[in-house]
Amino acid sequence: MLDQKSSMRSSLAKIALALAVLVASTPVQSATAYSTALRWSQSTTQISYAINGSLSTALGLPGQQATIATRIRDAAFQWNIASRLKMNNNIPYSESVSRVTSADLGSDDTVFANVTWQLSGSSVVRAWTRFNTNSKFDWNTNGTMGLRGDGVWDADVFKVAVHEFGHWLALGDAPDEVWEGGFNAMMWFDPQGSKSSLFMDDKEGATMMYGLQTGFEVAQFLGLLPNPAPVSPSVGVGAYNTCSGNPDYWTFNPGTDGVPQAGPGKNRFKRMRGCAIANAPTSKAYMVIGDIAHDGPRGGEGACGSSCYQQIQSGMKLRWLQYNGVQCTAIVDIEFTDGTRLSSSSATDTAGVSINPKNRTCNTYGTGFWFYVEVNLSQFAGKRIKRWLFTYDNSVSNIKGNWRIYFDDPNLGF
Numbered sequence: 001m002l003d004q005k006s007s008m009r010s011s012l013a014k015i016a017l018a019l020a021v022l023v024a025s026t027p028v029q030s031a032t033a034y035s036t037a038l039r040w041s042q043s044t045t046q047i048s049y050a051i052n053g054s055l056s057t058a059l060g061l062p063g064q065q066a067t068i069a070t071r072i073r074d075a076a077f078q079w080n081i082a083s084r085l086k087m088n089n090n091i092p093y094s095e096s097v098s099r100v101t102s103a104d105l106g107s108d109d110t111v112f113a114n115v116t117w118q119l120s121g122s123s124v125v126r127a128w129t130r131f132n133t134n135s136k137f138d139w140n141t142n143g144t145m146g147l148r149g150d151g152v153w154d155a156d157v158f159k160v161a162v163h164e165f166g167h168w169l170a171l172g173d174a175p176d177e178v179w180e181g182g183f184n185a186m187m188w189f190d191p192q193g194s195k196s197s198l199f200m201d202d203k204e205g206a207t208m209m210y211g212l213q214t215g216f217e218v219a220q221f222l223g224l225l226p227n228p229a230p231v232s233p234s235v236g237v238g239a240y241n242t243c244s245g246n247p248d249y250w251t252f253n254p255g256t257d258g259v260p261q262a263g264p265g266k267n268r269f270k271r272m273r274g275c276a277i278a279n280a281p282t283s284k285a286y287m288v289i290g291d292i293a294h295d296g297p298r299g300g301e302g303a304c305g306s307s308c309y310q311q312i313q314s315g316m317k318l319r320w321l322q323y324n325g326v327q328c329t330a331i332v333d334i335e336f337t338d339g340t341r342l343s344s345s346s347a348t349d350t351a352g353v354s355i356n357p358k359n360r361t362c363n364t365y366g367t368g369f370w371f372y373v374e375v376n377l378s379q380f381a382g383k384r385i386k387r388w389l390f391t392y393d394n395s396v397s398n399i400k401g402n403w404r405i406y407f408d409d410p411n412l413g414f
């Protein structure tokens, strides 16, 4: 598998071109893959990588090897809390593994570093980053970036590493859609270094390609399903306190709402809350976490294509932790590209309880404690994920009421 010779290479030289193209076109879009099907295989959940032990010397930062390694690991962690696919610095350095190293990549102003992928078929099996040791770049670990008066670029290890690790995941430089407007994606590289952590755009690209990290650092409300709208804000779903406006969900630290952390290291979780007026027994509130529609064709780099996205395989399981604060009828939901949804299927969790949220009353799982939910997805094998959602439902017609329910990752200690 690993001996296939084909490879692809990315470099920051693409950035200037991408900016030139995309500045003139709106909307700009989400950071995603370079080409159809270029991604790590469906079964890959961890990328082990090594850091060259001589990197500090190569970058002109003698004595800072440990700091540099920490910055690189921190950069990988930015992605690890957003995507199911993890990058771990847990193997010895060699030329035959995924690695972070250096090379003289020339004096092109935009080539701070580059990434090379090794492929097996259309799947990435190895990636490596090379920081540019050319004298045009002056490396540091203090966050400084930008062109100096002497024509040399200050280059921060962490900021460049974050961007390059996005390329490891096969995300591209040219976003399709940037959630908050402007250039708000680490993958939309800024040589001046104004950005230092992942944006929604980056996170959703990783989520849609590799699966949901249910530590829920994908932390922004993407909106209710617009159409069809089982319950729209105007007719049935409102903010928690007033029953008007949009419901919300967000990432919280334990204690914000007086909810205990779910387990060791579980210092963040997601809250979904709202107020529904159930106009019919089938009334639901869908809240989108990630959506294929926001991760589609992108500027100049080709459509990602359906094969970029998660496909359900036999034996795959959806797992989460849940804490019912107020009401109990909500789940982590999946909408498939064929239009069907986990929430409206006949599936049950491993305790035998229907996964349809309206059936998950407080009689089956009560309020005030964390519990574990596992759903075997084998019956959906072959389907592809179109959206990740929270879905709230209520089996009672014409009932108005609040809900406040929390979700977290089941992998204790992550």
Ligand SMILES: [Zn+2]
Pocket: 010, 011, 012, 163, 167, 172, 173, 187, 189
């Ligand atoms: Zn790049």
